[in-house]
Amino acid sequence: MRVLVADPNMAFATLLQEELRQQGYEVVGASTCAESLEQARASTLDLALLDMALDEPGAVALGQQLRELHPTLRLMLIPLIGESLAPEVATSLAIQGILPKPFFLPELPERIGAALRAPLVPLDIKITEETLPPPSAPEASPAPAPSPKPPVKDATVTELKALVSRHRRALERVMNGLAQEVGADAVVLTVDDEMATWVGMLSKADAEAMAQAVMQGWITSAQVARILGREQLRFEQSIAGGDYMLYALSVNAWMILAVAIRGNPALGLLRHRARGAVEEIAGLCAV
Numbered sequence: 001m002r003v004l005v006a007d008p009n010m011a012f013a014t015l016l017q018e019e020l021r022q023q024g025y026e027v028v029g030a031s032t033c034a035e036s037l038e039q040a041r042a043s044t045l046d047l048a049l050l051d052m053a054l055d056e057p058g059a060v061a062l063g064q065q066l067r068e069l070h071p072t073l074r075l076m077l078i079p080l081i082g083e084s085l086a087p088e089v090a091t092s093l094a095i096q097g098i099l100p101k102p103f104f105l106p107e108l109p110e111r112i113g114a115a116l117r118a119p120l121v122p123l124d125i126k127i128t129e130e131t132l133p134p135p136s137a138p139e140a141s142p143a144p145a146p147s148p149k150p151p152v153k154d155a156t157v158t159e160l161k162a163l164v165s166r167h168r169r170a171l172e173r174v175m176n177g178l179a180q181e182v183g184a185d186a187v188v189l190t191v192d193d194e195m196a197t198w199v200g201m202l203s204k205a206d207a208e209a210m211a212q213a214v215m216q217g218w219i220t221s222a223q224v225a226r227i228l229g230r231e232q233l234r235f236e237q238s239i240a241g242g243d244y245m246l247y248a249l250s251v252n253a254w255m256i257l258a259v260a261i262r263g264n265p266a267l268g269l270l271r272h273r274a275r276g277a278v279e280e281i282a283g284l285c286a287v
Helices: 010-022 033-042 059-069 087-093 105-117 154-166 168-182 204-227 267-284
Strands: 002-006 026-030 047-051 074-078 186-191 194-200 236-241 244-252 255-262
Touching (some): 002 010, 002 033, 033 047, 168 255, 204 244, 204 255
Parallel strands (some): 002 026
C-alpha cells in the first residue's frame, strides 16, 4: 500500500511518516500541493493524508485533483490544531477519514485501516455520519468527555513529586545528557499539571510556558482517546513553530518529558535518545 502524507509541518509529517513505515506502508511525503501532485503523477497511490494547512489551492482542491488522477484513491484530512472539519468539506470530497492533530499514536493503525477499508462514495451521494468509518467520523457528538487523566489517588502524584525532589540531581543529569546528545535548548519534566524541573538555556518562565504547551497537547490527546473509548497508553507529540521544534514523550500516566530544539533536528535520533532518557527517568521515579 502506497500512502502520501502532504503536510507543511515538517516535524509532524516526519513523525507520521515514520509511524506509517513501521506499520509496513510505503510512504511518500510532500510539503506543498505542487509536490503532492508530482508524487501522484509519478506512481499510483492508495491513500492520501492531506493537511488543511497546505498552501494554495488548498487541501480540498488538491484532493479533487488527486482523485482525478487516481479515481480509487482514499482520502483522509488533517484539520488544523484545535479545529474541527466543516461538514461541507467532508461532503465535497467524500473522504474516508479524519486524523486529528495531535493524534493518538496507538489509534493510528485502526484509523488508517478503516480508511483503506471504507467504500468510495460517489460525489453525488450525500454523506452522512454513518457513511464515514466509525474511528474517523468527524461529526459525531460525543457526551462531554470526562477528566482526561486516569483516576489516580492524590497520594500517587504526591509520591511522584517527592521522588523528583529526592532524585533531582540524578534526573537533571539524565536530562542534561539528553540535551547535549540532541543539541536541545531546554529539557523539561512535568508531573501532573506542574513543571517539576528543567535544564537548559530557557528562563524558568519560558520553561513553564513550554510545560503548559506540552500538557495541553497531552490533555487533548487524552480527551480524544476517551471519546473513542480507548486508554491512553502512550503520548508522543512533535510541534514545529517559529524557531523551535517541541518534542514530548510520556514517562508514565502523570509525567511528561519535553525537549525544545532550535531548527529542524533529526527526529529519528531525537526520538531514540528521548526514549532512552524516559526509561532512566521511569526507573528513578517508579511508584
